[in-house]
Amino acid sequence: MPSSEQALLDVADLCVSYPTSTGGIFTKPSSFQAVKGASFSVKRGQTVGLVGESGSGKSTIGKAILKLTPSESGRIIYDGTEISSLSEKSFLPFRKRIQTIFQDPYASLNPRLNVGAIVAEPLIVHEPELSRSEREEKVASLLVKVGLPADAMSRYPHQFSGGQRQRICIARALSSRPEFIICDECVSALDVSVQAQIANLLQDLQDEYGITYLFIAHDLAVVEHMSHEVVVMQAGQIVEKGTAEEIYNEPKTEYTRKLLDAVPKMPSLLA
Numbered sequence: 001m002p003s004s005e006q007a008l009l010d011v012a013d014l015c016v017s018y019p020t021s022t023g024g025i026f027t028k029p030s031s032f033q034a035v036k037g038a039s040f041s042v043k044r045g046q047t048v049g050l051v052g053e054s055g056s057g058k059s060t061i062g063k064a065i066l067k068l069t070p071s072e073s074g075r076i077i078y079d080g081t082e083i084s085s086l087s088e089k090s091f092l093p094f095r096k097r098i099q100t101i102f103q104d105p106y107a108s109l110n111p112r113l114n115v116g117a118i119v120a121e122p123l124i125v126h127e128p129e130l131s132r133s134e135r136e137e138k139v140a141s142l143l144v145k146v147g148l149p150a151d152a153m154s155r156y157p158h159q160f161s162g163g164q165r166q167r168i169c170i171a172r173a174l175s176s177r178p179e180f181i182i183c184d185e186c187v188s189a190l191d192v193s194v195q196a197q198i199a200n201l202l203q204d205l206q207d208e209y210g211i212t213y214l215f216i217a218h219d220l221a222v223v224e225h226m227s228h229e230v231v232v233m234q235a236g237q238i239v240e241k242g243t244a245e246e247i248y249n250e251p252k253t254e255y256t257r258k259l260l261d262a263v264p265k266m267p268s269l270l271a
C-alpha cells in the first residue's frame, strides 16, 4: 500500500486503558478506556494534527507512542518496527529518534540548570563522544537555530518569556537530531502572535530537516496551518480524518463542525 510505504508511524486499532482502582478482596480492579481502537498514520516529513476536546484521548496516544503508558492492544509501528511490544531496553534507540515538546515549557525546564546545560543534556546521553567544547559549540548553534542569542546559554529559564522558553524546549528536542516530534499542546499556552512564531519555527525546521510531527492541539486554527492531515478524536475514538483542507472545508461530522465553530478565526496567523 503506497500510504503505509511512506508512513513513518502507523497506529492500528490502538486501545489504552488506565487503571482506576486496584480492587480489593471482594472487588475486581477497574479501568477506564481512554483510547478505543484508534488507527491513523503519519507520513515521513509531514505533520498530522490530532485534535479533539479535552479528555478525548489525544495525549494518551502520544504517551502510548513514547511508551510512557502501556498499550492495551493494537499496534504502533514506527519505521517498520512494532514499538509497542518492545522492551524498555529495545526501545532505547527510539527515545533518540522520537522527541516530545509539551505545553508548559516552564514546568519541563529544570530551573536550577542554565540553558546551556539543559540543551546539552540529550547530547551527553546520545553523543557522549563529543568533547566539552564541541558540545558547547553545538548548543550555541542550536540556540541560534531556534532564534535565541548564543549567550542564552549562561542564563536560566526564568529569565526568558514563554515563547523563548518554548524555543529552549525545541532546541533541547532537536539536540538528539530526532526524525519525529510529538508536539503536545506546545503552543496552547502562548499568545496568538507568539503561537504563530513558534509554529513558523517548527515548519522551518520541518523544511530544513524533514522532521515529522504529530501535532496535538485543541486549537484548530494552529493545526490547520501546520497540518497536512488532521485526525479528530472524540471520547477515545477517531471520528474523522482527512487532509486539512477536507476537514476544514467539508467536515463530515457534527462534532468536527462544532469544534470548528468554536475556533476564533485568526486570518493573520502564519500570514
Ligand SMILES: Nc1ncnc2c1ncn2[C@@H]1O[C@H](COP(=O)(O)OP(=O)(O)OP(=O)(O)O)[C@@H](O)[C@H]1O
Residues within 6 Å of the ligand: 018, 019, 020, 032, 034, 052, 053, 054, 055, 056, 057, 058, 059, 060, 061, 218
Ligand atoms: N493517568 C491517568 N489515570 C486515569 N485516567 C487518566 C490518566 N490520564 C488521563 N486519563 C483520562 O483519560 C482520558 C483521556 O485523557 P487525555 O489526557 O489523553 O485527553 P486529551 O484529549 O489529551 O485531553 P487534554 O487536552 O485535556 O489533555 C481523560 O478522561 C482523562 O481523565
